[in-house]
Amino acid sequence: MFEKGQAIINAPEVYFRRTPPPDDASNTTTSDVSYTSAAETMALHNLRTTTPDAIDDVERKIRVSISEYKDTDTASTASCLYCNKPFIEKLWCKECITSLEKLAEHVDKKAMNNLANRYYNGEGTKKNLEKAFYWYQKAAENGVKEAMHNLAICYNNGKGTEKNLEKAFQLYQKAAENGVIKAMMYLAICYYNGKGTVKNLEKAFHWFQKAAENGIKEAMFILAACHKIGEGTEKNLEKAFYWYQRAVENGNTDAMYNLAICYENGEGTEKNLEKAFYWYQKASENGVNKEAMFNLATLFKNGEGTVKNLEKAFYWYQKAAENGDEKAMFNLAICNYYGEGTVKNLEKAFYWYQKSAENGIKKAMSILAICYKNGEGTEKNLEKAFHWFQKAAENGVKEAMFNLATLFKNGEGTVKNLEKALHWYHKASENGVKEAMFNLAICYENEKNLEKAFHWYQKAAENGVKEGMHNLAICYYNGEGTEKNLEKALHWHQKAAENGNEKAMFNLARCYEDGKGMEKNSEKAFYWYQKAAEKIIFTPL
Numbered sequence: 001m002f003e004k005g006q007a008i009i010n011a012p013e014v015y016f017r018r019t020p021p022p023d024d025a026s027n028t029t030t031s032d033v034s035y036t037s038a039a040e041t042m043a044l045h046n047l048r049t050t051t052p053d054a055i056d057d058v059e060r061k062i063r064v065s066i067s068e069y070k071d072t073d074t075a076s077t078a079s080c081l082y083c084n085k086p087f088i089e090k091l092w093c094k095e096c097i098t099s100l101e102k103l104a105e106h107v108d109k110k111a112m113n114n115l116a117n118r119y120y121n122g123e124g125t126k127k128n129l130e131k132a133f134y135w136y137q138k139a140a141e142n143g144v145k146e147a148m149h150n151l152a153i154c155y156n157n158g159k160g161t162e163k164n165l166e167k168a169f170q171l172y173q174k175a176a177e178n179g180v181i182k183a184m185m186y187l188a189i190c191y192y193n194g195k196g197t198v199k200n201l202e203k204a205f206h207w208f209q210k211a212a213e214n215g216i217k218e219a220m221f222i223l224a225a226c227h228k229i230g231e232g233t234e235k236n237l238e239k240a241f242y243w244y245q246r247a248v249e250n251g252n253t254d255a256m257y258n259l260a261i262c263y264e265n266g267e268g269t270e271k272n273l274e275k276a277f278y279w280y281q282k283a284s285e286n287g288v289n290k291e292a293m294f295n296l297a298t299l300f301k302n303g304e305g306t307v308k309n310l311e312k313a314f315y316w317y318q319k320a321a322e323n324g325d326e327k328a329m330f331n332l333a334i335c336n337y338y339g340e341g342t343v344k345n346l347e348k349a350f351y352w353y354q355k356s357a358e359n360g361i362k363k364a365m366s367i368l369a370i371c372y373k374n375g376e377g378t379e380k381n382l383e384k385a386f387h388w389f390q391k392a393a394e395n396g397v398k399e400a401m402f403n404l405a406t407l408f409k410n411g412e413g414t415v416k417n418l419e420k421a422l423h424w425y426h427k428a429s430e431n432g433v434k435e436a437m438f439n440l441a442i443c444y445e446n447e448k449n450l451e452k453a454f455h456w457y458q459k460a461a462e463n464g465v466k467e468g469m470h471n472l473a474i475c476y477y478n479g480e481g482t483e484k485n486l487e488k489a490l491h492w493h494q495k496a497a498e499n500g501n502e503k504a505m506f507n508l509a510r511c512y513e514d515g516k517g518m519e520k521n522s523e524k525a526f527y528w529y530q531k532a533a534e535k536i537i538f539t540p541l
Protein backbone atom coordinates (compact mmCIF):
# COMPACT_ATOMS: atom_id res chain seq x y z
CA MET A 1 0.00 0.00 0.00
CA PHE A 2 1.30 3.43 -0.93
CA GLU A 3 1.41 6.12 1.71
CA LYS A 4 0.64 9.75 1.41
CA GLY A 5 3.01 12.47 2.45
CA GLN A 6 1.55 13.62 5.74
CA ALA A 7 3.62 16.61 6.68
CA ILE A 8 2.05 19.98 6.14
CA ILE A 9 4.05 22.31 4.00
CA ASN A 10 5.88 24.37 6.51
CA ALA A 11 6.03 28.03 6.10
CA PRO A 12 9.83 28.26 6.13
CA GLU A 13 9.91 26.53 2.75
CA VAL A 14 7.50 28.90 1.22
CA TYR A 15 6.84 32.18 2.90
CA PHE A 16 8.94 32.45 6.01
CA ARG A 17 11.72 33.37 3.71
CA ARG A 18 12.70 36.74 2.51
CA THR A 19 12.47 37.56 -1.11
CA PRO A 20 16.01 37.37 -2.40
CA PRO A 21 17.70 40.36 -3.95
CA PRO A 22 16.48 41.15 -7.45
CA ASP A 23 19.62 39.69 -9.02
CA ASP A 24 18.93 36.25 -7.58
CA ALA A 25 17.28 34.60 -10.55
CA SER A 26 16.66 31.34 -8.70
CA ASN A 27 13.59 32.74 -7.02
CA THR A 28 10.72 34.55 -8.59
CA THR A 29 8.57 35.20 -5.55
CA THR A 30 8.92 38.95 -5.53
CA SER A 31 5.33 39.87 -4.99
CA ASP A 32 5.66 40.37 -1.28
CA VAL A 33 8.57 42.81 -1.38
CA SER A 34 7.99 44.68 -4.59
CA TYR A 35 8.56 48.38 -4.64
CA THR A 36 5.53 50.49 -4.26
CA SER A 37 5.14 52.17 -7.58
CA ALA A 38 4.58 55.81 -8.25
CA ALA A 39 1.82 55.03 -10.70
CA GLU A 40 -0.12 53.29 -7.94
CA THR A 41 -0.36 56.51 -6.02
CA MET A 42 -0.63 58.89 -8.92
CA ALA A 43 -4.39 59.06 -9.06
CA LEU A 44 -4.50 60.02 -5.41
CA HIS A 45 -1.94 62.71 -5.78
CA ASN A 46 -3.69 64.21 -8.75
CA LEU A 47 -6.70 64.75 -6.55
CA ARG A 48 -4.75 65.82 -3.56
CA THR A 49 -3.71 69.15 -4.97
CA THR A 50 -7.16 70.06 -6.17
CA THR A 51 -9.18 69.48 -3.03
CA PRO A 52 -10.51 72.43 -1.03
CA ASP A 53 -7.54 71.89 1.28
CA ALA A 54 -5.26 73.34 -1.33
CA ILE A 55 -7.44 76.38 -1.62
CA ASP A 56 -7.58 76.82 2.13
CA ASP A 57 -3.85 76.67 2.04
CA VAL A 58 -3.67 79.43 -0.54
CA GLU A 59 -6.13 81.46 1.46
CA ARG A 60 -3.93 81.08 4.52
CA LYS A 61 -0.90 82.23 2.59
CA ILE A 62 -2.77 85.29 1.42
CA ARG A 63 -4.03 86.04 4.90
CA VAL A 64 -0.52 85.93 6.21
CA SER A 65 0.50 88.48 3.64
CA ILE A 66 -2.35 90.83 4.49
CA SER A 67 -0.30 92.62 7.10
CA GLU A 68 2.22 93.49 4.39
CA TYR A 69 -0.49 94.62 2.06
CA LYS A 70 -0.32 98.36 1.36
CA ASP A 71 -2.53 100.52 -0.83
CA THR A 72 -0.61 103.77 -0.84
CA ASP A 73 -0.62 104.49 -4.53
CA THR A 74 -3.70 106.67 -4.34
CA ALA A 75 -1.84 109.35 -2.38
CA SER A 76 0.37 110.25 -5.27
CA THR A 77 -1.56 113.44 -5.88
CA ALA A 78 -0.95 114.81 -2.45
CA SER A 79 2.36 115.73 -0.84
CA CYS A 80 3.52 116.24 2.71
CA LEU A 81 3.06 119.80 3.89
CA TYR A 82 6.47 119.69 5.59
CA CYS A 83 8.89 117.73 3.42
CA ASN A 84 6.88 118.25 0.23
CA LYS A 85 7.35 114.63 -0.94
CA PRO A 86 4.41 112.43 -2.07
CA PHE A 87 3.09 109.67 0.25
CA ILE A 88 4.03 106.83 -2.04
CA GLU A 89 6.13 104.08 -0.60
CA LYS A 90 7.17 105.41 2.75
CA LEU A 91 6.93 108.31 5.13
CA TRP A 92 9.70 110.76 4.33
CA CYS A 93 9.76 112.98 7.41
CA LYS A 94 8.57 112.89 11.02
CA GLU A 95 5.68 115.18 10.21
CA CYS A 96 4.35 113.16 7.26
CA ILE A 97 1.88 111.33 9.50
CA THR A 98 0.54 114.60 10.90
CA SER A 99 0.25 115.94 7.41
CA LEU A 100 -1.61 112.85 6.25
CA GLU A 101 -3.97 113.15 9.19
CA LYS A 102 -4.78 116.72 8.31
CA LEU A 103 -5.50 115.85 4.69
CA ALA A 104 -7.77 113.01 5.78
CA GLU A 105 -9.68 115.26 8.12
CA HIS A 106 -10.14 117.68 5.25
CA VAL A 107 -11.89 114.99 3.19
CA ASP A 108 -8.99 113.92 1.00
CA LYS A 109 -10.43 110.43 0.46
CA LYS A 110 -7.18 108.89 -0.81
CA ALA A 111 -5.37 110.26 2.22
CA MET A 112 -7.99 108.52 4.38
CA ASN A 113 -7.02 105.15 2.95
CA ASN A 114 -3.33 105.85 3.25
CA LEU A 115 -3.70 107.00 6.83
CA ALA A 116 -5.61 103.83 7.63
CA ASN A 117 -2.75 101.79 6.16
CA ARG A 118 -0.31 103.56 8.52
CA TYR A 119 -2.47 102.73 11.52
CA TYR A 120 -3.03 99.17 10.30
CA ASN A 121 0.67 98.47 9.88
CA GLY A 122 1.99 100.79 12.61
CA GLU A 123 4.11 102.83 10.23
CA GLY A 124 5.16 106.32 11.36
CA THR A 125 2.70 106.02 14.19
CA LYS A 126 1.52 103.58 16.82
CA LYS A 127 -0.40 100.63 15.42
CA ASN A 128 -4.11 101.23 16.03
CA LEU A 129 -6.56 98.87 14.39
CA GLU A 130 -9.65 100.77 15.52
CA LYS A 131 -8.38 103.95 13.86
CA ALA A 132 -7.38 101.95 10.78
CA PHE A 133 -10.91 100.53 10.57
CA TYR A 134 -12.41 104.00 11.07
CA TRP A 135 -10.43 105.56 8.20
CA TYR A 136 -10.86 102.56 5.83
CA GLN A 137 -14.58 102.92 6.37
CA LYS A 138 -14.48 106.63 5.66
CA ALA A 139 -12.44 106.10 2.51
CA ALA A 140 -14.69 103.25 1.35
CA GLU A 141 -17.78 105.42 1.86
CA ASN A 142 -16.06 107.96 -0.35
CA GLY A 143 -15.63 105.36 -3.10
CA VAL A 144 -11.93 104.43 -2.72
CA LYS A 145 -11.93 100.91 -4.13
CA GLU A 146 -8.71 99.87 -2.35
CA ALA A 147 -10.30 100.89 0.93
CA MET A 148 -13.27 98.60 0.23
CA HIS A 149 -10.86 95.71 -0.09
CA ASN A 150 -8.97 96.72 3.05
CA LEU A 151 -12.18 97.09 4.98
CA ALA A 152 -13.21 93.61 3.85
CA ILE A 153 -9.96 92.30 5.31
CA CYS A 154 -10.77 93.96 8.63
CA TYR A 155 -14.23 92.36 8.69
CA ASN A 156 -12.86 89.01 7.55
CA ASN A 157 -10.21 88.89 10.26
CA GLY A 158 -11.98 90.84 13.00
CA LYS A 159 -9.36 93.60 13.03
CA GLY A 160 -10.50 96.87 14.60
CA THR A 161 -14.10 95.66 14.46
CA GLU A 162 -16.21 92.56 15.06
CA LYS A 163 -15.61 89.75 12.64
CA ASN A 164 -18.39 89.74 10.03
CA LEU A 165 -18.04 87.42 7.07
CA GLU A 166 -21.15 88.66 5.28
CA LYS A 167 -19.86 92.24 5.29
CA ALA A 168 -16.43 91.02 4.25
CA PHE A 169 -17.99 89.22 1.30
CA GLN A 170 -20.00 92.26 0.21
CA LEU A 171 -16.93 94.48 0.33
CA TYR A 172 -14.74 91.97 -1.52
CA GLN A 173 -17.41 91.88 -4.18
CA LYS A 174 -17.57 95.66 -4.47
CA ALA A 175 -13.80 95.95 -4.65
CA ALA A 176 -13.51 93.10 -7.17
CA GLU A 177 -16.16 94.60 -9.40
CA ASN A 178 -14.19 97.85 -9.21
CA GLY A 179 -11.09 96.06 -10.43
CA VAL A 180 -9.11 95.36 -7.24
CA ILE A 181 -7.23 92.22 -8.26
CA LYS A 182 -6.56 90.73 -4.83
CA ALA A 183 -10.24 91.18 -3.98
CA MET A 184 -11.08 88.98 -6.97
CA MET A 185 -9.07 86.19 -5.42
CA TYR A 186 -10.72 86.59 -2.02
CA LEU A 187 -14.16 86.80 -3.56
CA ALA A 188 -13.51 83.53 -5.39
CA ILE A 189 -12.46 81.92 -2.12
CA CYS A 190 -15.65 83.17 -0.43
CA TYR A 191 -17.72 81.56 -3.17
CA TYR A 192 -15.64 78.40 -3.12
CA ASN A 193 -15.95 77.84 0.63
CA GLY A 194 -19.39 79.38 1.05
CA LYS A 195 -18.04 81.98 3.49
CA GLY A 196 -20.28 85.01 3.97
CA THR A 197 -22.35 83.85 1.02
CA VAL A 198 -23.89 80.73 -0.48
CA LYS A 199 -21.33 78.33 -1.89
CA ASN A 200 -21.22 78.68 -5.68
CA LEU A 201 -18.50 76.86 -7.61
CA GLU A 202 -19.33 78.49 -10.94
CA LYS A 203 -18.94 81.96 -9.49
CA ALA A 204 -15.80 80.86 -7.68
CA PHE A 205 -14.39 79.68 -10.99
CA HIS A 206 -15.36 82.97 -12.68
CA TRP A 207 -13.41 85.03 -10.13
CA PHE A 208 -10.44 82.66 -9.94
CA GLN A 209 -10.17 83.12 -13.67
CA LYS A 210 -10.35 86.91 -13.38
CA ALA A 211 -7.65 86.88 -10.71
CA ALA A 212 -5.49 84.49 -12.75
CA GLU A 213 -5.80 86.63 -15.85
CA ASN A 214 -4.67 89.56 -13.73
CA GLY A 215 -1.51 87.75 -12.67
CA ILE A 216 -2.32 86.21 -9.26
CA LYS A 217 -0.21 83.06 -9.32
CA GLU A 218 -2.20 81.26 -6.61
CA ALA A 219 -5.32 81.80 -8.71
CA MET A 220 -3.57 80.30 -11.73
CA PHE A 221 -2.80 77.21 -9.70
CA ILE A 222 -6.35 76.83 -8.47
CA LEU A 223 -7.80 77.57 -11.89
CA ALA A 224 -5.71 74.74 -13.31
CA ALA A 225 -7.05 72.43 -10.62
CA CYS A 226 -10.65 73.45 -11.41
CA HIS A 227 -10.08 72.64 -15.06
CA LYS A 228 -8.45 69.35 -14.16
CA ILE A 229 -11.31 67.94 -12.11
CA GLY A 230 -14.09 69.94 -13.72
CA GLU A 231 -15.07 72.02 -10.72
CA GLY A 232 -17.21 75.05 -11.53
CA THR A 233 -16.41 74.48 -15.19
CA GLU A 234 -16.08 71.73 -17.79
CA LYS A 235 -13.20 69.32 -17.30
CA ASN A 236 -10.42 70.33 -19.68
CA LEU A 237 -6.94 68.85 -19.33
CA GLU A 238 -5.36 71.14 -21.93
CA LYS A 239 -6.49 74.20 -20.03
CA ALA A 240 -5.35 72.64 -16.77
CA PHE A 241 -1.91 72.09 -18.25
CA TYR A 242 -1.85 75.66 -19.62
CA TRP A 243 -2.58 77.21 -16.22
CA TYR A 244 -0.18 74.97 -14.31
CA GLN A 245 2.44 76.15 -16.72
CA ARG A 246 1.49 79.82 -16.26
CA ALA A 247 1.51 79.37 -12.49
CA VAL A 248 5.03 77.96 -12.57
CA GLU A 249 6.21 80.75 -14.89
CA ASN A 250 4.84 83.22 -12.38
CA GLY A 251 6.74 81.66 -9.52
CA ASN A 252 4.21 79.29 -8.01
CA THR A 253 6.40 76.38 -6.92
CA ASP A 254 3.44 74.19 -5.85
CA ALA A 255 2.40 73.89 -9.49
CA MET A 256 5.75 72.30 -10.40
CA TYR A 257 4.56 69.02 -8.97
CA ASN A 258 1.30 69.13 -10.90
CA LEU A 259 3.10 70.05 -14.08
CA ALA A 260 5.31 66.98 -13.61
CA ILE A 261 2.22 64.80 -13.29
CA CYS A 262 0.79 66.24 -16.53
CA TYR A 263 4.00 65.29 -18.32
CA GLU A 264 4.26 61.87 -16.70
CA ASN A 265 0.70 60.88 -17.57
CA GLY A 266 0.41 62.81 -20.82
CA GLU A 267 -2.49 64.85 -19.46
CA GLY A 268 -3.26 67.93 -21.52
CA THR A 269 0.12 67.60 -23.22
CA GLU A 270 2.36 64.97 -24.80
CA LYS A 271 3.72 62.39 -22.39
CA ASN A 272 7.34 63.30 -21.70
CA LEU A 273 9.26 61.54 -18.94
CA GLU A 274 12.30 63.81 -19.24
CA LYS A 275 10.16 66.84 -18.55
CA ALA A 276 8.30 64.99 -15.81
CA PHE A 277 11.65 64.20 -14.23
CA TYR A 278 12.77 67.81 -14.58
CA TRP A 279 9.73 69.19 -12.77
CA TYR A 280 9.68 66.52 -10.07
CA GLN A 281 13.25 67.47 -9.35
CA LYS A 282 12.43 71.18 -9.26
CA ALA A 283 9.45 70.52 -7.00
CA SER A 284 11.53 68.31 -4.69
CA GLU A 285 14.35 70.80 -4.45
CA ASN A 286 11.79 73.45 -3.58
CA GLY A 287 10.35 71.18 -0.91
CA VAL A 288 6.88 71.35 -2.48
CA ASN A 289 5.66 68.00 -1.16
CA LYS A 290 6.74 64.51 -0.21
CA GLU A 291 4.90 63.03 -3.18
CA ALA A 292 7.22 64.84 -5.60
CA MET A 293 10.21 63.45 -3.72
CA PHE A 294 8.77 59.95 -3.83
CA ASN A 295 8.10 60.13 -7.55
CA LEU A 296 11.53 61.60 -8.19
CA ALA A 297 13.14 58.74 -6.29
CA THR A 298 11.16 56.24 -8.31
CA LEU A 299 12.25 57.78 -11.62
CA PHE A 300 15.90 57.59 -10.43
CA LYS A 301 15.37 53.99 -9.37
CA ASN A 302 13.87 52.92 -12.70
CA GLY A 303 16.01 55.16 -14.89
CA GLU A 304 12.90 56.80 -16.33
CA GLY A 305 13.35 60.28 -17.79
CA THR A 306 16.89 60.25 -16.45
CA VAL A 307 19.90 57.97 -15.98
CA LYS A 308 19.31 55.24 -13.41
CA ASN A 309 20.92 56.22 -10.12
CA LEU A 310 20.27 54.13 -7.02
CA GLU A 311 22.15 56.48 -4.68
CA LYS A 312 19.93 59.37 -5.70
CA ALA A 313 16.85 57.16 -5.49
CA PHE A 314 17.86 56.27 -1.95
CA TYR A 315 18.48 59.95 -1.11
CA TRP A 316 15.02 61.04 -2.23
CA TYR A 317 13.21 58.06 -0.71
CA GLN A 318 14.83 59.08 2.52
CA LYS A 319 13.77 62.71 2.13
CA ALA A 320 10.20 61.67 1.33
CA ALA A 321 10.17 59.21 4.25
CA GLU A 322 11.44 61.85 6.66
CA ASN A 323 8.58 64.02 5.43
CA GLY A 324 6.12 61.29 6.37
CA ASP A 325 5.52 59.48 3.08
CA GLU A 326 4.66 55.93 4.09
CA LYS A 327 5.34 54.39 0.67
CA ALA A 328 8.79 55.95 0.70
CA MET A 329 9.36 54.43 4.14
CA PHE A 330 8.62 51.03 2.67
CA ASN A 331 10.91 51.49 -0.31
CA LEU A 332 13.61 52.88 1.97
CA ALA A 333 13.39 49.70 4.02
CA ILE A 334 13.98 47.68 0.86
CA CYS A 335 16.98 49.84 -0.09
CA ASN A 336 18.46 49.23 3.36
CA TYR A 337 17.65 45.53 3.26
CA TYR A 338 19.39 44.85 -0.05
CA GLY A 339 21.95 47.62 0.12
CA GLU A 340 20.58 49.44 -2.89
CA GLY A 341 22.07 52.92 -3.17
CA THR A 342 23.32 52.61 0.39
CA VAL A 343 25.18 50.22 2.69
CA LYS A 344 23.16 47.13 3.58
CA ASN A 345 21.76 47.57 7.09
CA LEU A 346 19.16 45.17 8.50
CA GLU A 347 18.49 47.26 11.60
CA LYS A 348 17.61 50.29 9.47
CA ALA A 349 15.55 48.09 7.19
CA PHE A 350 13.63 46.83 10.19
CA TYR A 351 13.16 50.40 11.47
CA TRP A 352 11.59 51.56 8.21
CA TYR A 353 9.47 48.42 7.75
CA GLN A 354 8.09 49.13 11.19
CA LYS A 355 7.43 52.79 10.37
CA SER A 356 5.62 51.96 7.16
CA ALA A 357 3.66 49.15 8.81
CA GLU A 358 2.55 51.53 11.56
CA ASN A 359 1.49 53.92 8.81
CA GLY A 360 -0.75 51.34 7.22
CA ILE A 361 1.32 49.78 4.43
CA LYS A 362 -0.05 46.25 4.33
CA LYS A 363 2.91 44.59 2.69
CA ALA A 364 5.15 46.08 5.37
CA MET A 365 3.06 44.49 8.12
CA SER A 366 3.67 41.08 6.65
CA ILE A 367 7.40 41.66 6.21
CA LEU A 368 7.72 43.10 9.69
CA ALA A 369 6.21 39.88 11.00
CA ILE A 370 8.81 37.92 9.04
CA CYS A 371 11.58 40.06 10.58
CA TYR A 372 10.27 39.20 14.04
CA LYS A 373 9.86 35.53 13.13
CA ASN A 374 13.41 35.22 11.81
CA GLY A 375 15.09 37.77 14.05
CA GLU A 376 16.20 39.94 11.15
CA GLY A 377 17.31 43.44 12.18
CA THR A 378 15.67 42.88 15.54
CA GLU A 379 15.33 40.31 18.34
CA LYS A 380 13.36 37.22 17.42
CA ASN A 381 9.87 37.55 18.90
CA LEU A 382 7.09 35.13 17.98
CA GLU A 383 4.35 37.06 19.79
CA LYS A 384 5.12 40.16 17.77
CA ALA A 385 5.41 38.08 14.61
CA PHE A 386 1.95 36.72 15.35
CA HIS A 387 0.60 40.23 16.02
CA TRP A 388 1.79 41.59 12.68
CA PHE A 389 0.83 38.51 10.66
CA GLN A 390 -2.66 38.91 12.07
CA LYS A 391 -2.76 42.61 11.19
CA ALA A 392 -1.54 41.90 7.67
CA ALA A 393 -3.93 38.96 7.23
CA GLU A 394 -6.89 41.05 8.37
CA ASN A 395 -5.80 43.62 5.80
CA GLY A 396 -5.93 41.04 3.03
CA VAL A 397 -2.27 40.08 2.59
CA LYS A 398 -2.54 36.50 1.40
CA GLU A 399 0.94 35.35 2.41
CA ALA A 400 0.22 36.58 5.92
CA MET A 401 -3.01 34.55 6.00
CA PHE A 402 -0.99 31.45 5.24
CA ASN A 403 1.64 32.22 7.84
CA LEU A 404 -0.95 33.12 10.45
CA ALA A 405 -2.69 29.80 9.89
CA THR A 406 0.60 27.99 10.41
CA LEU A 407 1.27 29.85 13.67
CA PHE A 408 -2.20 28.87 14.89
CA LYS A 409 -1.61 25.28 13.81
CA ASN A 410 1.76 25.04 15.58
CA GLY A 411 0.87 27.24 18.56
CA GLU A 412 3.71 29.65 17.85
CA GLY A 413 3.41 33.14 19.31
CA THR A 414 -0.15 32.32 20.27
CA VAL A 415 -2.27 29.50 21.73
CA LYS A 416 -2.64 26.54 19.39
CA ASN A 417 -6.03 26.73 17.68
CA LEU A 418 -6.87 24.34 14.85
CA GLU A 419 -10.19 26.01 14.02
CA LYS A 420 -8.48 29.31 13.43
CA ALA A 421 -5.71 27.58 11.50
CA LEU A 422 -8.38 26.07 9.25
CA HIS A 423 -10.11 29.42 8.90
CA TRP A 424 -6.95 31.18 7.72
CA TYR A 425 -5.83 28.33 5.46
CA HIS A 426 -9.25 28.66 3.83
CA LYS A 427 -8.84 32.40 3.43
CA ALA A 428 -5.38 31.97 1.95
CA SER A 429 -6.67 29.28 -0.41
CA GLU A 430 -9.48 31.52 -1.60
CA ASN A 431 -6.79 34.07 -2.36
CA GLY A 432 -4.85 31.59 -4.45
CA VAL A 433 -2.08 30.50 -2.05
CA LYS A 434 -1.56 26.99 -3.36
CA GLU A 435 0.44 25.75 -0.38
CA ALA A 436 -2.54 26.62 1.81
CA MET A 437 -4.71 24.34 -0.32
CA PHE A 438 -2.39 21.46 0.38
CA ASN A 439 -2.24 22.15 4.10
CA LEU A 440 -6.00 22.38 4.19
CA ALA A 441 -6.19 18.92 2.66
CA ILE A 442 -3.83 17.58 5.33
CA CYS A 443 -5.95 19.14 8.09
CA TYR A 444 -9.10 17.56 6.67
CA GLU A 445 -7.39 14.21 6.22
CA ASN A 446 -6.34 14.30 9.89
CA GLU A 447 -9.97 14.88 10.78
CA LYS A 448 -10.92 11.87 8.63
CA ASN A 449 -12.89 14.06 6.26
CA LEU A 450 -11.66 12.31 3.11
CA GLU A 451 -13.98 14.01 0.61
CA LYS A 452 -12.78 17.46 1.61
CA ALA A 453 -9.20 16.25 1.76
CA PHE A 454 -9.57 14.93 -1.80
CA HIS A 455 -11.09 18.22 -2.95
CA TRP A 456 -8.18 20.29 -1.64
CA TYR A 457 -5.49 17.81 -2.82
CA GLN A 458 -7.00 18.20 -6.24
CA LYS A 459 -6.94 22.02 -5.99
CA ALA A 460 -3.34 21.97 -4.80
CA ALA A 461 -2.32 19.55 -7.55
CA GLU A 462 -4.02 21.59 -10.25
CA ASN A 463 -2.15 24.62 -8.95
CA GLY A 464 1.19 22.87 -9.28
CA VAL A 465 1.95 21.67 -5.73
CA LYS A 466 3.93 18.47 -6.29
CA GLU A 467 3.11 17.08 -2.83
CA GLY A 468 -0.54 17.62 -3.71
CA MET A 469 -0.12 15.73 -6.98
CA HIS A 470 1.41 12.80 -5.13
CA ASN A 471 -1.30 12.64 -2.48
CA LEU A 472 -4.00 13.05 -5.09
CA ALA A 473 -2.55 10.08 -6.98
CA ILE A 474 -2.82 8.02 -3.81
CA CYS A 475 -6.43 9.12 -3.25
CA TYR A 476 -7.23 7.76 -6.72
CA TYR A 477 -5.14 4.65 -6.18
CA ASN A 478 -6.84 3.75 -2.88
CA GLY A 479 -10.25 5.23 -3.64
CA GLU A 480 -10.12 7.66 -0.73
CA GLY A 481 -12.62 10.49 -0.84
CA THR A 482 -13.30 9.60 -4.47
CA GLU A 483 -13.84 6.60 -6.79
CA LYS A 484 -10.83 4.36 -7.21
CA ASN A 485 -9.24 5.15 -10.58
CA LEU A 486 -5.86 3.62 -11.47
CA GLU A 487 -5.45 5.63 -14.67
CA LYS A 488 -5.83 8.90 -12.84
CA ALA A 489 -3.54 7.61 -10.11
CA LEU A 490 -0.91 6.91 -12.73
CA HIS A 491 -1.46 10.30 -14.35
CA TRP A 492 -0.86 12.19 -11.11
CA HIS A 493 2.01 9.96 -10.01
CA GLN A 494 3.67 10.74 -13.27
CA LYS A 495 3.01 14.48 -12.89
CA ALA A 496 4.34 14.51 -9.34
CA ALA A 497 7.41 12.52 -10.36
CA GLU A 498 8.11 14.85 -13.27
CA ASN A 499 7.85 17.74 -10.84
CA GLY A 500 10.49 16.16 -8.62
CA ASN A 501 8.49 14.45 -5.86
CA GLU A 502 10.70 11.52 -4.88
CA LYS A 503 7.94 9.47 -3.23
CA ALA A 504 5.97 9.65 -6.45
CA MET A 505 9.06 8.58 -8.39
CA PHE A 506 9.39 5.55 -6.20
CA ASN A 507 5.70 4.69 -6.44
CA LEU A 508 5.77 5.16 -10.19
CA ALA A 509 8.72 2.80 -10.46
CA ARG A 510 6.81 0.18 -8.47
CA CYS A 511 3.76 0.58 -10.70
CA TYR A 512 5.90 -0.07 -13.77
CA GLU A 513 7.58 -2.99 -12.04
CA ASP A 514 4.33 -4.64 -10.93
CA GLY A 515 2.28 -3.60 -13.96
CA LYS A 516 -0.47 -2.04 -11.87
CA GLY A 517 -2.86 -0.03 -14.06
CA MET A 518 -0.53 -0.47 -17.05
CA GLU A 519 1.79 -2.80 -18.90
CA LYS A 520 4.90 -3.91 -17.04
CA ASN A 521 7.93 -1.93 -18.15
CA SER A 522 11.22 -2.76 -16.45
CA GLU A 523 13.14 -0.03 -18.29
CA LYS A 524 10.80 2.68 -17.02
CA ALA A 525 10.77 1.10 -13.60
CA PHE A 526 14.56 1.24 -13.53
CA TYR A 527 14.55 4.81 -14.78
CA TRP A 528 12.27 6.05 -11.96
CA TYR A 529 14.00 3.97 -9.24
CA GLN A 530 17.24 5.64 -10.27
CA LYS A 531 15.67 9.11 -10.24
CA ALA A 532 14.20 8.52 -6.80
CA ALA A 533 17.51 7.25 -5.47
CA GLU A 534 19.40 10.30 -6.80
CA LYS A 535 16.83 12.59 -5.29
CA ILE A 536 17.03 10.95 -1.87
CA ILE A 537 20.81 11.04 -1.85
CA PHE A 538 21.08 14.68 -2.85
CA THR A 539 18.14 15.99 -0.90
CA PRO A 540 18.29 15.13 2.79
CA LEU A 541 14.73 14.40 3.84
Ligand SMILES: [Zn+2]
Pocket residue numbers: 080081082083084085091092093094095096097099
Ligand atom coordinates in the same frame (compact mmCIF):
# COMPACT_ATOMS: atom_id res chain seq x y z
ZN1 LIG B 1 6.85 114.69 5.33
